[in-house]
Amino acid sequence: MERTFIAIKPDGVQRKLIGEIIRRFEAKGFTLVGLKMMSVPRELAEKHYEVHQEKPFFPGLVKFITSGPLVAMVWEGDGVVSSARKIIGATNPLTAEPGTIRGDFGVSVGRNLIHGSDAIETAAKEISLWFTPEELVSWDSAMAGWLYE
């Protein structure tokens, strides 16, 4: 079953949106298989965002991600990587559609509340960067027969 990495960034935690964000993924029908609140070490933030290391916003991004607690998650389900990106909305909350998390709650690209893996290969890399295998729980949802044919 497909898995994706989702992080509620420090602004999402400070704005008390943890429950609202988890609710949206649960209500859709995806299954939570990994969850932890953590302070992010600088090396982890730099590794996670290494594709952006030449961008002018990189130092500010690392400073922000390490500035307060973050909630790291792994969600599972058919097509979860691309579906989660749609639930999250466009990178810039000002252009994200209403009904998406960023479209409903954000106003600034540097404070866009949540991260979601952008592709299946990226998801695998990010999951192994943020979680050990022991931290992930494989379980069968009793709802599976009502979610999938």
Ligand SMILES: Nc1ncnc2c1ncn2[C@@H]1O[C@@H]2COP(=O)(O)O[C@H]2[C@H]1O
């Ligand atoms: N122009 C920008 N200024 C500040 N941060 C940005 C900018 N563009 C992208 N980002 C951040 O870089 C992050 C890269 O992936 P995320 O989906 O976590 O969300 C993005 C934004 O938080």
